[in-house]
Amino acid sequence: MNNLPSYITEAALTQFIQNALQEDVGDGDHSSLAAIPANAQKQARLLVKDDGILAGVAMAELICQAVDASLTIQILLPDGTPVKRGDVAFTVSGRAQAILTAERLLLNCMQRMSGIATYTHYLTGLISGTKARLLDTRKTTPNFRMMEKWAVVIGGGLNHRYGLFDMIMLKDNHVDYAGGIRQAITATHEYLQQHNKQLKIVIETRNLNEVQQALDTGGIDRIMLDNMSPAQMREAVALINGRFETEASGGITETTIAEVAATGVDYISVGALTHSIRSLDLSLKAF
Template sequence: MISEEQFQAELDRIIHTSLQEDIGEGDHSSLACIPAEAVGMAKLLVKDEGILAGVDFAKQVFQAVDTDLKMETVLKDGAEVSYGDIAFYVKGRSRSLLMAERLVLNSMQRMSAVATKTHSYVKLLEGTSTKLLDTRKTTPGIRALEKWAVRIGGGENHRFALYDMIMLKDNHIDFAGSISQAISQTKNYLEELGKPLKIIVEARNLQEVEEILECGGVYRILLDNFDYPMTREAVKMIGNQSLTESSGGITKEALRKYALCGVNYISSGSLTHSVHNLDLSLKAV
């Protein structure tokens, strides 16, 4: 996984590019009718039900826009919210509040949606030892926010990008010629570079699971589109030689059934690619 410093750099980039995109040469609506010295207060109003996410990110946005903006937090990230709840108050220059408004709302609505869906999935896994993972199926440009929201919702992050973990999927294996060739070449590559990256290998059937095990040195075996009997058999074959991960269009209804097969992880792209934003508003007080 990426370091905290790398993750913060991603957040800083998102804030910078998003504000530039939205404000450009200036917020002419505010500049036209609000005096520079005007001061105001706003509240973040919840108009929905779910898991709140993005409060800490909102603080960073407000500070990036205007270091004099002061935020009073009422509800923290991860709180269960319902219609009428107030997440925070923020006070300062009115123009600054308006410049920050859209980025704060867009981010928090999206993050809260991801956290809410993740939380609902995690609850289905209670009583099992299986952990829920996200994927790289994220909105371009804001992956850091969505993966942060997954953690707030109780899930765990898979690799952040192509550079922080090796994942040999079906196309890698087919282009390399075989599973054993793909794994052998990967091990040589990492040794030459001196990079201690973990290796995950996708298996499409039990024969491929056996071939992966024969190669050894694989951190996790991804059981892609396995049915329940195949998953149970694969878990039995693998034992403690590698960790196991189920993936491939696993629905909410099937989630617990796969967990009960004994896999260590279940990954779901729908945590980030299929969510409906929570309704939040920033209202003047």
């Protein structure tokens, strides 16, 4: 598990797995405890039943170890591997009861993560040849954000801010509540100075007039072009002229993303990467 995103820590993974197992297992996997002898030793394989990008293999290994440290996993296809129906990602062997207890949690993680990685890989391919890079958003499943953002990275995308704490993003409601672009940016700098914080500042703009206001105010790192047409984005990129990073956002789909990328923006954020994907079909089968 090398080159992991900074939010993937041993403590975070351990806490997630413990909470997820408590939710699923409770006071015991009574189906397995009742039907399977405690000393039965068996094996199973992770069978791929869809075409896509595999994600969550490293997570599955950690889940198995948490359920029973004596379980042995042989990884055949690592995270990020393009897979097709019929492939086997790994085999697991050891106590049959433990394999069955780990089964649903590892499948739930892998199926969703692989679906996200697959869609991320697909959209990334649609903007290849441009300078635009694909970003995720905070439109994630509560308590599963870590896995979803990890899957975006496995699929070839980039992570946007992880949460509300690691970047300043002044969106339309912030701007409206603050009284305008300049007021929002000015208040933000005062806040950061008072609290001795150094955070990047992204300002969302809805039209060329707001883009100009952001340029006139300065003190920002990136200008977000929200729900603009490709023609408007192209004008905005020309107006900004490299002074700040640019990011396109707002309802961008697989049918529009290539045209958006061609406007010259640096980043494209797509909430659908994590909120509207189809999970990859995987199963854990005894053999």
